[in-house]
Amino acid sequence: MRGARRVVGASMLRWARAWKLPHGGLGPPGSSFSRVHFMPSSGGGRVGAQPRPLPLSYKLLDGEEALPAVIFLHGLLGSKTNFNSIAKALAQKTGRRVLTVDARNHGDSPHSQDMSYEAMSQDLQGLLPQLGLVPCVLIGHSMGGKTAMLLALQRPELVERLIAVDISPVETTSSSNFETYMAAMRAIDIPDEVPRSRARKLADEQLSSVVQDMTVRQFLLTNLVEVDGRFRWRVNLDALAQHLDKILAFPLQQESYPGPTLFLLGGNSQFVHPSHHPEIMRLFPRAQMQTVPNAGHWVHADRPQDFIAAIQSFLV
Template identity: 80%
Template sequence: MLRWARAWRLPRGGLGPSRPGYSRVPVAPSSGGGGGAGPRPLPLSYTLLDGEPTLPALVFLHGLFGCKTNFNSIAKAVAQQTGRRVLTVDARNHGDSPHSPDMSYEAMSQDLQDLLPQLGLAPCVLIGHSMGGKTAMLLALQRPELVERLIAVDISPVETTSVSDFPTYVAAMRAIDIPAEVPRSCARKLADEQLSPVVKEVAVRQFLLTNLVEVDGRFVWRVNLDALAQHVDTIMAFPARQDSYPGPTLFLLGGNSQYVHPGHHPEMRRLFPGAQIQTVPAAGHWVHADRPQDFLAAIRGFLA
């Protein structure tokens, strides 16, 4: 029977509110460490579903502005269909994970290099969407022994600023102003109205608004907009690498998305020589939300 094995949440006081309409200030210590060789890992929030311990676990990594709950239904379904353990993780500065001024892919990869062995989930199958896909790719390149196979969802190891509106989204979210003591029923509507002149697509606004939460009677963004604004160029890029990941790799693309195009393929195959490229028709950038059954079928096929 499927059951929630463990859900780790940020300890008391971990998400401190700031002024309504603005992101919370970082609450974790500097991730740079005190003279260490790399970024200091943070204790990420995660949910783990039970499954067969002899099979590599599936680890889902969300994209920018997302959180681990984006994959709730997918995680339950794939756990039932494959019998595997399934881990969903909040990246730093997202969901219930701690905030930090460092949003580099090196730091996000280090977080997972720390977490996966702690949970006994290495090597695992990494499944990352967008920002999570780039994190998964870097982790596979840095520590291939931790990754049994890799699925990158609608993203490639190249710069994606030409197709992304993420800097605009960050600016629009930071400009939201919700007065104190506004009822919960009105706060989301008010925020939606203020976002709509800039973020035209209703589905995108609804996705961004999943980050609006009430803390002590005030509405704040749980995503760390300050860190995102400072590092948006880094998030849109990908660290230069000379090494390659030899394991099985699937680039799963949305047929209606412009994030990955044929010009990216040489770099994808250079870094991931065992890569397959598969397109899900009628899916946009959020492949798992647009075509969940096709998404699940692609995962099952790749695992087989």
């Protein structure tokens, strides 16, 4: 039986859109709420300096070491737990090692004022070889997809094949309402020492005036954690809001990635536009496109079985 190794953080809340949160609580029985780690800003402000990698939180499911491992990178305001059920299913179906990772300023990973894709790529360039997981199959959703693309372009020898989920290597203009979401999260006011169920209800009520979609609110609420009797967001909202323009952009690249690449798109999403295709093909000449019907931007949550099937087909 495959075991699971984990570093830094305990398992956190599941993403409500794919798996329902238990009634009346923030997490399953026995779930824990982790302290947030803070790190000095990477790079030291020197022009041209490489960002300093941070010790990311991750969960690794064991599998055959002879097969390339599968790495999942979540999107903005997400965490490694977004892929819990999918990672387990894929490990069972393929026999591969599967790694889920919290990006800097997310989940149980350290906080930093540097939120560039170069920094996020450096974090993985430090982690993946250390774990003996290269070359790997890199799967990234949205912000995680841009990190995955940049890593493949910078260090193609580390990436056996690449899957970008509902995102392009260009500036994201369909944006999303992430700026609105973060402003609403920052405005939340929860009294100290209230029970978890009450804290979540209060946060949901306060978010609802701005975020009408209940499933989006439940997704945002997976970031609400208890620290010393007070409820706070585990994501670094200040750094994310300050650098949102960088997160929506993509660093200009000259070299292409020669490996097999799949752009897996949600049929109901507008994040990847036909006008992006020339840049996709310039940077990823072996790219193929696949659309998952009846899925929005969060393809893996809307159609998890179709998402797994698409990955399995691409791995063959």
